[in-house]
Amino acid sequence: MRTRLFAYVATLTVPVVMLLPATVAAQSIAGSDPHPAVHLYDVADFGIDAAEVTFTKHIAPILQRSCQDCHRPDGGAPMSLIDYEQVRPWARSIKTRTSIRDRQGAMPPFYVEKDLGILRFKDDPSLSDEELALIQAWADNGAPRGDLNDMPAPREFAQGSEWTIGEPDLVLRSRDVTRPAIGPDRWGDIGLVPTGLTEDRYVKSVEVREINDLPPGAGSDTVGGRYIFHHMTYSSGVLNEDGTAIDEDTRVRWPIHEVGRNADIFPEKFGTLLQANSALHLGASHFHSNGIAETTAHLEFGLIFHPKGYAPEYGNRARVGLGNGNDIDVVPGRSGQEMHAFTVLNQHTKLVAFEPHLHAPGTRMCIEAIWGRNHFTLNCVGYDHSWVKQYVYEDDAAPLLPKGTIMHAIGFLDTTPGNKNLADSRNWAGGGRRSVANMFIDLGYAVELTEEQFQSEMAERRATMTDRNKYDVGCPLCWAEAPSMETATEESGQQ
Numbered sequence: 001m002r003t004r005l006f007a008y009v010a011t012l013t014v015p016v017v018m019l020l021p022a023t024v025a026a027q028s029i030a031g032s033d034p035h036p037a038v039h040l041y042d043v044a045d046f047g048i049d050a051a052e053v054t055f056t057k058h059i060a061p062i063l064q065r066s067c068q069d070c071h072r073p074d075g076g077a078p079m080s081l082i083d084y085e086q087v088r089p090w091a092r093s094i095k096t097r098t099s100i101r102d103r104q105g106a107m108p109p110f111y112v113e114k115d116l117g118i119l120r121f122k123d124d125p126s127l128s129d130e131e132l133a134l135i136q137a138w139a140d141n142g143a144p145r146g147d148l149n150d151m152p153a154p155r156e157f158a159q160g161s162e163w164t165i166g167e168p169d170l171v172l173r174s175r176d177v178t179r180p181a182i183g184p185d186r187w188g189d190i191g192l193v194p195t196g197l198t199e200d201r202y203v204k205s206v207e208v209r210e211i212n213d214l215p216p217g218a219g220s221d222t223v224g225g226r227y228i229f230h231h232m233t234y235s236s237g238v239l240n241e242d243g244t245a246i247d248e249d250t251r252v253r254w255p256i257h258e259v260g261r262n263a264d265i266f267p268e269k270f271g272t273l274l275q276a277n278s279a280l281h282l283g284a285s286h287f288h289s290n291g292i293a294e295t296t297a298h299l300e301f302g303l304i305f306h307p308k309g310y311a312p313e314y315g316n317r318a319r320v321g322l323g324n325g326n327d328i329d330v331v332p333g334r335s336g337q338e339m340h341a342f343t344v345l346n347q348h349t350k351l352v353a354f355e356p357h358l359h360a361p362g363t364r365m366c367i368e369a370i371w372g373r374n375h376f377t378l379n380c381v382g383y384d385h386s387w388v389k390q391y392v393y394e395d396d397a398a399p400l401l402p403k404g405t406i407m408h409a410i411g412f413l414d415t416t417p418g419n420k421n422l423a424d425s426r427n428w429a430g431g432g433r434r435s436v437a438n439m440f441i442d443l444g445y446a447v448e449l450t451e452e453q454f455q456s457e458m459a460e461r462r463a464t465m466t467d468r469n470k471y472d473v474g475c476p477l478c479w480a481e482a483p484s485m486e487t488a489t490e491e492s493g494q495q
Helices: 055-066 084-100 129-140 451-462 485-494
Strands: 170-173 177-179 186-188 192-194 201-212 229-238 272-274 278-287 295-305 337-344 348-351 362-371 374-382 406-413 440-442 446-449
Touching (some): 084 129, 348 451, 362 440, 406 440, 446 451
Antiparallel strands (some): 177 295, 201 272, 201 295, 362 374, 362 406
């Protein structure tokens, strides 16, 4: 096979192109969405007899791993899927919802398209092709129970709500907010939450959850039916002398909290600073009446710290700033609408997380990296505004992109009656914060790398590759030789 490699000089912002495999000059998927409405598989292709697929042996383990965190008593989902009697009436529905896989309405709600780009993420509950085939064979064959001796031991769940990140080192609480059962949305600042810290600490992970007074079992058929906090944009910083505000020079922005969103687990080399004498500033809250009952709720912020004395290796968190939240034109009654946004990376960058953020019309988002003549599709994911998800890359799979890379985001929208998230498919909408308006932003985050860090990260990545025919779509320079001082000086002098 012909090979083409990049020559890379640290002092240049424009890549010098030499050779790169023809198969690596990836095509952009912008303007196309070839994926089926459902993903159907034949279990025989995996060497399994469909007649032998049972709940106890095959289906229960899948539900325990990927479904029961929500589908259990007092969970966020509308039904419990713990034992056979609970699951059997939903067999056809489980087949349908799981087969959607990467689109609005799919379960579990993790919408990464599995036929392109990077496929390694932290806390990934999605189902494999074989698991989908097992569910489909089981449902089509009458959903048999099977031998009780094959049933795995039941999972043990903590009483009441539990933290998915483990027991926090610090839990902070917002003030109470009450919303009527039916009423207009509310947007605004709900104040400060002092941390009480007497020393700076770096945060390893953070989880935000709503606690409210709805009784167990109350809810609707949507994930938002049990909650009144739709989302919360918050930051932190050192309090001023009278404790009434935070010093703007110390402000640290945190990942947004949204209904259905997973926790934030930061890479080992990167920690987010929570300062001594600081407070959280809950500056932008969006409340939505749940349609069930008057509800009083607050948010809890669970934080796990790095050990005392920890110093992050990578200190500069970077927001790539990819998207558009303002001049948006979404016409009514049309599917397949697209929005595009571009930005150029000014520093070597490691993408930590991809978090598509659209509003109700949104159905899909892709991100691409353009380097030299080459167009790399990093990821495409479906989008469901009832389940706003964050996709955190495994540390050794996260994109390593050189400065000068052009980032490209593509958003797909559907304003036809087929999009069940829309309040009214007849309305034009522009940009805005409410769900009846629109946004188009990648809320994921990244870290900036020095030249030394960039080369070190690529060296670690190359060590896992067996030969030059193994290509990492998220690391366009992984096989390029590290620049030497002589080469850099020579090339610089030729400019």
